[in-house]
Structure formats: C-alpha cells, structure tokens
Amino acid sequence: MDEFGIIETFFKRRPQSSRVLLGIGDDAALMEGPAGHAYVLTTDTLVAGVHFPDGAPGFDVGYKALAVNVSDLAAMGARPLGFLLNLTLPTVDEAWLTRFRDGLSALSEGLAMDLIGGDTVRGPLSVTITAIGEVLQGEALRRDGARVGDRIYVSGFLGEAALGFLARAGRVAVPEEFLADVVARLDRPKPRIAEGQALRSIASAAIDLSDGLVADLGHILKASGVGAEIDLRRLPVSDAYDAVFSTVGYDPALGFGDDYELCFTVPPERLPAFHHILPRFGCGFHYIGDIVAGESLVLRTETGVYIPQALGFNHFRG
Amino acid sequence: MDEFGIIETFFKRRPQSSRVLLGIGDDAALMEGPAGHAYVLTTDTLVAGVHFPDGAPGFDVGYKALAVNVSDLAAMGARPLGFLLNLTLPTVDEAWLTRFRDGLSALSEGLAMDLIGGDTVRGPLSVTITAIGEVLQGEALRRDGARVGDRIYVSGFLGEAALGFLARAGRVAVPEEFLADVVARLDRPKPRIAEGQALRSIASAAIDLSDGLVADLGHILKASGVGAEIDLRRLPVSDAYDAVFSTVGYDPALGFGDDYELCFTVPPERLPAFHHILPRFGCGFHYIGDIVAGESLVLRTETGVYIPQALGFNHFRG
Numbered sequence A, B: 001m002d003e004f005g006i007i008e009t010f011f012k013r014r015p016q017s018s019r020v021l022l023g024i025g026d027d028a029a030l031m032e033g034p035a036g037h038a039y040v041l042t043t044d045t046l047v048a049g050v051h052f053p054d055g056a057p058g059f060d061v062g063y064k065a066l067a068v069n070v071s072d073l074a075a076m077g078a079r080p081l082g083f084l085l086n087l088t089l090p091t092v093d094e095a096w097l098t099r100f101r102d103g104l105s106a107l108s109e110g111l112a113m114d115l116i117g118g119d120t121v122r123g124p125l126s127v128t129i130t131a132i133g134e135v136l137q138g139e140a141l142r143r144d145g146a147r148v149g150d151r152i153y154v155s156g157f158l159g160e161a162a163l164g165f166l167a168r169a170g171r172v173a174v175p176e177e178f179l180a181d182v183v184a185r186l187d188r189p190k191p192r193i194a195e196g197q198a199l200r201s202i203a204s205a206a207i208d209l210s211d212g213l214v215a216d217l218g219h220i221l222k223a224s225g226v227g228a229e230i231d232l233r234r235l236p237v238s239d240a241y242d243a244v245f246s247t248v249g250y251d252p253a254l255g256f257g258d259d260y261e262l263c264f265t266v267p268p269e270r271l272p273a274f275h276h277i278l279p280r281f282g283c284g285f286h287y288i289g290d291i292v293a294g295e296s297l298v299l300r301t302e303t304g305v306y307i308p309q310a311l312g313f314n315h316f317r318g
Helices: A003-011 A058-075 A094-108 A160-168 A176-187 A193-198 A213-224 A239-245 A251-255 A268-280 B003-011 B058-075 B094-108 B160-168 B176-187 B193-198 B213-224 B239-245 B251-255 B268-280
Strands: A020-022 A029-032 A037-047 A079-089 A114-122 A126-136 A151-155 A205-208 A227-231 A262-266 A285-292 A297-300 B020-022 B029-032 B037-047 B079-089 B114-122 B126-136 B151-155 B205-208 B227-231 B262-266 B285-292 B297-300
Touching: A003 B094, A003 B114, A029 B079, A029 B114, A037 A058, A037 B079, A037 B126, A058 A079, A058 A094, A058 A126, A058 A176, A058 A193, A058 A205, A079 A094, A079 A193, A079 B029, A079 B037, A079 B126, A094 A114, A094 B003, A114 B003, A114 B029, A126 B037, A126 B079, A126 B126, A160 A176, A160 A239, A160 A251, A176 A239, A193 A268, A205 A213, A213 A227, A213 A251, A213 A262, A213 A297, A239 A251, A262 A268, B037 B058, B058 B079, B058 B094, B058 B126, B058 B176, B058 B193, B058 B205, B079 B094, B079 B193, B094 B114, B160 B176, B160 B239, B160 B251, B176 B239, B193 B268, B205 B213, B213 B227, B213 B251, B213 B262, B213 B297, B239 B251, B262 B268
Parallel strands: A037 B114, A079 A114, A114 B037, A227 A297, B079 B114, B227 B297
Antiparallel strands: A020 A029, A029 A037, A037 A126, A079 A126, A151 A262, A151 A285, A205 A262, A227 A285, B020 B029, B029 B037, B037 B126, B079 B126, B151 B262, B151 B285, B205 B262, B227 B285
16 A cells, blocks of 8 residues: 555545635645635655655755645645744754754745744654645646646656756766756755746646656546646756666656656646746746546657556555 | 754744734644634644654554644634644554544544645654644634733643553552553543633633643743742642652652643633633633742742742753
8 A cells, every 4th residue: 555545545534624625635735714815735744764865964854845845835826825844853953953944944035934833852853844825715726627638738857856866876977067956956946836826827737746747647637537648758858867868768757756846737728828928937848748538647659658557756665 | 952942043933924823932823714713723743652652552643643733722722623644654554554543533523623634654653743723813822821910720630641651651550440541641631622712711821731730831931921839739630649649749740741731821800700611611620829920930839839940841851
C-alpha cells in the first residue's frame, strides 16, 4: 500500500461541516473564509534522511520546507497568507536554528507570509509546515476540472531537481557551468505563486509537480475522469539536462519529482486569454499534450507509445 | 534555551496580514473567519519515544494526538471543526493504521470534526495534527486577560496523568481499583470542549494544562502582566492521588502536565454567572487561588510559601 492508498483506505471521508468547501484529495483543502473568500490549507512533512540529507544546511531545510507547501498554494491559485511550523529537533543548535529561520524568511518575507503558530519538540529532525492562503470562492484551481480537448501545459523545465540530486550524489557528471543552477533547483525551488494566480480564470485543472509529471498528471486524470496523450519530444528540459541525458531518455523529467513546476490544462476557448498572459512569465509555459477520452496516460515517443504503470516518487513503494 | 525561548528568539514576529487576528503566543492562533467568526488554529507534534512509548497501541496514539490539539481549542472556547494529519511511519502496518484511525475517530466523530488534509511520509514514527475550530470574533478565551483580583480555577483533578505514567513505569504503586482510571487519564484525556465554550463569556483568561499548573498558569501571568497566589491545600486531587502521594507533596499535580484540564481566571463581577453554569459540569471547577499584583507565582503551603523557578515539562531542559 502506498501513501495514496493509505489516505484512501483509512482517512478519506466526506466532510460534514458546511465550513469545509473541499476536503482530502486535492493539493490543498478549502474552507469558507471571510468576505467571499476561501482559505486554502495544505501541509507537508520533511524528514531528515528521507526528504533531505542528514546534515543538510539549515537554510536549505527551512527554505524547502516552506517552498513545498507554498507550491501547493500556487497549484490552487491562492495568495499566501501564513503558516504554522512544527519543528522536531534532536538538540538545540542555535547556529543551525538561525540558518533555518533565515531560509524560511528568505521565502516568507517576499510573500508577506506570517508565522502564526507551531510546536517545537525533541526527536529525530523533521519539519512540518501547514500553509494557509486565500482565493475568491469558486476561483481555486482544482484537479478535477480537466475536460477532453483541453491542452496540457507545464511551467519551466522538468528534471532539474533530479539533475541536482544525481549530480550531488556523484551519479551523473553535470557540466561545471550548470552545476550551481541544478543544485539550486533541488534545494531552493521557486513556487509558481504568480503563475498560479494568473491561471485562475484560465486553467481548467492544475497541480504542482512534486512527485514527477506522470504521477502528478495522473492525479488530474483520475480526479477529472479523463486520459491524456503527452508528446515526449515536447517535454521542456534545460541545456543542462540535454547535456547529461540526451542519450538516456526522459525518466528523470517524468518520474523524479521535486521540480515544483505547475502542470495545468487549458480549454481551447481560453487559449486567447492564456496567450495574453504568457509574456508576463519568464519561466515559460510549455504545451506538452492533450486531454483525451479514457483513463490512460499515453506517452508518445519518436518510435512508439509508452503507457507507464507507476512512475513518480512514492514513500512506501516496496 | 527551552522551546519557548526558541519561539521567542527565532520565530515570534508581529503578524502583517489583516486576516491574522492573533499570532504566536496563545494556545492557538486566530484568523478572520466567515460571518463574524474567527477560525482558531493550533498544532502539536507527538514523537514516539518522547510523547508516547515506542510500541504504544495505535488507538492511543491516534486518540491522544487529536486530543492534545482539541484541548487547545477548548482553552480558546472554540467549537471544533476539522483537522489536518501529518503521519510519519517507518513502515505500513495496516493493522496499526486501523487502530490509529479508530483512535482518531473515537474523538473526532463525537465532535463532528472533519479530516480535511494531511501528508503521509516515511520516517521515525511521529504524528502532527493541526486542528481548526471557530468562535465568534472577540469571544475567544485568551491568555492575556487576567486582572488583579480575578479568581483562579482549574477543572477536574490534577496529577492524574502523572499517576498513570508513574504507575505504568512501576515507579509508584497505585491501588488496583484506581489503576485503569489513571492510565486512561494519561492515554485518553478528555478535552474540556463544552467547559471551554461555557466559559467564553465568563473567564478573563484560560489555558489548558499540558505542561503542568506552574508552567501553564505562568503563561497566563506573563501574558497578562500579573502575579498569582495559589493555596496548595486547595489543589483538586483524586482519591487515587491521595492514596499514593499523601506524604510526598504535590509536585506531580503541579509539574508533570498531560492532564489537559483547563486553568482559567474569573473576575469577581462574573462569579454569579459562573456559579450559574457550574451544575452543568460533572468534572467540577476548583478555586485554587487569586490573581495578584506583581509577576510572581506564590504557592502557599501549611508551613510557608514557595516560589517555583521552573516547573513543568520542557523538551529541551538540559
């Protein structure tokens, strides 16, 4: 049983309270907020030795713990408001805590996010953040709105975090001029907050790429009851990626995750509005395929089609 | 540096968003909610081997992880709405997960709380819950409202969880007829939700007793800028407690914590209203002392006075 099976089997229930507008199953939950708004709530845990190396710099741990949560807010089109911080520490290392705090602040201050609560306990190093954002009711981007005929887009480049991870582990040789960039993409992903907000009236469905394109697009397909065809030749990868992986295929871009780009669908009638916002975003939005009938994800290559069974990061895969 | 020092030094900032009505420093944060309400948000982490024994029954872990958070909602006078669950598991043990879920449900279903989101990851066993409640704006019980002349009360009996802990560890001999009760008080505390709600228009300040009376009342004193005199002969303890501790003093009732009773203050002019609600609550509310000028907590005994420096559970005390 994987983490999604655990949630389905043990924890997913229909919400009873009228204050809960959307429960388990999307990037974030929605609760009724003030003055026509909905609050967007999401939470992620990072564990030392699992999500980041033992001995990782405090700055990077703080930054990334917040970034992965903010990325879920971005995928809902939300404006970030604040967060709660649960910090489990083996010891009190003030120098480490200072760097951790600075990493958090590097992201939270630019977004004007308030730290509104939390808990600090002793134990194996781990960070849980619960982030809160807001959006006008009815405007949140969800996973379940993709329809046959919609185009599928991703922001930025895919596989950069995989490159950073493999380079640091000494498993691939990344050319010197790209090295700092790909490691930064792994340690300090930039949540696509402005992009998510701009897509609110345009995208029919959206998700952030935390577990890899195949797994995360799969969530959109399942929630929306549709299939997809992706043209692998359209996958946006960087020069660094091409320099390393040109001969070994696209698996890291498809299955590693940790890129925290957005994957979203655009209905044909909204393409003019979509093209209108494109110039604002330097990261680029790349058309990679289409929503089709059925429930399969089909990947087209130059030589044929591939239908993946289970790609993407999963904590409990055997 | 203790956990409160960590928060003060590294994380406490004045909130910037007008949506945040109360930030770090109380039992819970307050955010602007719909229709004149405020949302109450609180979070607590329980770590295996720290907050519960390795090998603790899944039911108890699930129950208590939610109970300690609901107790913070009770201390704010809030109506519980829902929660997010972060579960860090070393392996997927479906039997354990079933019992864990049943323990959560045993509490959440009676309170009609929705599980609205969460995260499940691999790592050393740990549970973080973020609970959400609501209260009419301006009616939340806070720590900072105690004034000189207010009476200090606690609900129920103190030191029961300490008894349960010491009995299970074989460090005290609890008479057979009390044993199941005191262990249940440790493993399955009953958050004082109804009591907290009834106290909204009566108490001037409130807190839940998670770290022990001295530490937790100390938070009220510090936030309110006042002192207190407690008469130790008035501390409400059970027959079980008296049977074990009659000769060894009141430390477990003062300093162990984990009772999740409420400690609150009542201004003299609200005593009639307070007496009016008393018959509704079987747990009893016990008058233990008074708010006085100054900033000290003075404990009166039969033989003199005692001014404690630092009692109460603290994760990082050396």
